[in-house]
Amino acid sequence: MVTINDIANLSGVSRTTVSRVLNNSGYVSESAKRKVQEIIESTGYVPSEQAKSLRTKQTKVIGVILPKISTETASRVVDGIDKKLSEHGYHILLANANLNVEKEIEHLRLLQSRRVDGIILVATNIETQLIKTIQEMNVPVVALGQEVPGISSVVYDDYHAAYDVTSLLIEKGHKRIGFIGVSETDRAVGFERKRAFLDAMKAYNLDVYSAWIQEGVFDIHSGGQAMKTILEESPQSPTAIFAVTDRLAIGAMQVIKEKNIDIPKQISVVGIGASDLSKYVSPSLTTVDYYNEKAGIETANLMIEQLVKKEEKPKKLLMSYGLILRDSLS
Amino acid sequence: MVTINDIANLSGVSRTTVSRVLNNSGYVSESAKRKVQEIIESTGYVPSEQAKSLRTKQTKVIGVILPKISTETASRVVDGIDKKLSEHGYHILLANANLNVEKEIEHLRLLQSRRVDGIILVATNIETQLIKTIQEMNVPVVALGQEVPGISSVVYDDYHAAYDVTSLLIEKGHKRIGFIGVSETDRAVGFERKRAFLDAMKAYNLDVYSAWIQEGVFDIHSGGQAMKTILEESPQSPTAIFAVTDRLAIGAMQVIKEKNIDIPKQISVVGIGASDLSKYVSPSLTTVDYYNEKAGIETANLMIEQLVKKEEKPKKLLMSYGLILRDSLS
């Protein structure tokens, strides 16, 4: 591999001069510049960012830790992050935590060893050990999806989104409403959305039956299982189902349709996420758009602010959301 | 940031010894080892891969160039790639070409400047300039999705998949078959799948009407547009539609349903891709599973072979595929 020294020798100048040509800095005569560029061209020399980073102390790489790569949310978010970061010449180093907290911590260390300029943590469960690790590192970290104490984060407005969805159902006249959630250890999706649901029900003085409150695990199948339980374990069926994710909602819809219960005439269903799926299932699913790509962009923005403007104080950004009314609701 | 020198000073040994402890190599006394480890622990020292790579000439990073990040195919593929690469201690540096050939070339250079150990190119259109650039670089490159001359590639069996799908329709008794493709500049999706369709029609002595051959651009909407043209521009409608991607097929289905034409009684629809969507639209879509994650794994495997076993000779791997029969076909 050809190095700056080769270029220097071949052009008959010092590597200092070559460096000047490369970075367009300092004084270089036109003739020297031409000569050097000519040699660079003919040798196909590409300077090593490696070596440069070692000296300049910045890699122009941002590590992105994802809970899982192949999800719609993740890919939208990464798309947004990349859009913004690439504008500023940053690259993304990907790390897949695979829903595993230990791996998340391991990746933090790994990214640190790669001397990334910053780390974006697309978070699920926030654990004390994780927070501790983050605080020990002196690399800017920005979280997306869950609030992490002490660092900048972009969070979805889970509480209000879920509250609005529930209110919507209630205002449409529903009184018997079922709920399909996920484990409350997931603070945003599990805990907050459930809290909002319960609060809204209470605000409207509606009863909540425990048999109608079920839990799934983020996939379509478990949404169906939860729905089965709701339908089978109680004498009376709810007239509406609020599932905390689109996939859970779609699983529920499948089961409802299998039982020849009409959606939305007999049971309305709503989800959260505005997945591609939600638009094309039938009936189309009423859901909430979380603007994931925008969230990615905003997260990258916070990162850039910390890197470029040396912003120290952690910021918290609350994303807005949009209700999408479709046919699964009446 | 604490360096190996700091550790050396604090532990009262040379940095050579620290390096030995770090890499578990050479001779180090138990006492020295303990001392060094203790200091490392207490300072939270993380060695710089940066500096290490500069010396050892390998970064343990693989660049992955994607035509577009937020697609189902891309995320499945990346998932597969990451699974295999992480087993071998490699990380992924992401590059988004955004369906832009110039950006693809630009990213090749950028990745080269980062001294990645290899590059995986998830390809769409192969252009001569791109091939030239690849050949000039002395970094292992593996392509996925399209065959690139001179380098290892993993390709889907577009021809046979499309031929099988067409035969399937014909054997179900369909004679009037419409086709929704994409631009033939996309060799795999555009050219090969169309060629297979035409070949199969010919083999069964079936006529192909030009009004029934339409083109879209990879999204659901354009599938619908193509379908509208097919239905409106010809006196007689086809009894089956073969769309080269699931999204095109789903767009077509939407339009067919809007016109109150029954799927599959009046028109059957098939796609390719086995997208999540295909399973949950109604009727569910008959499609072809391309095993994207597996393809990602295999691609990573080829890369590992080149890196670890120093395999020189380019290999070509043809992926298998699986027909998924669902309700959109009769």
Add this chain to the structure above:
DNA sequence: GGAACATATGGAATCGATTACATGATCAGG
């Protein structure tokens, strides 16, 4: 004509690791 300044270039230290080589101690075997 010399001080002050702009222009052009190179020498050498530096970033944080690895590693070839040298050196010194310890110990076993003849």
Add this chain to the structure above:
DNA sequence: CCTGATCATGTAATCGATTCCATATGTTCC
């Protein structure tokens, strides 16, 4: 007691860039 392993550690070069500082040559202005 000497020889040659084996063990333990350190010195210094190296990877490929950037950058501070020194030096040399013009150029300008009083």
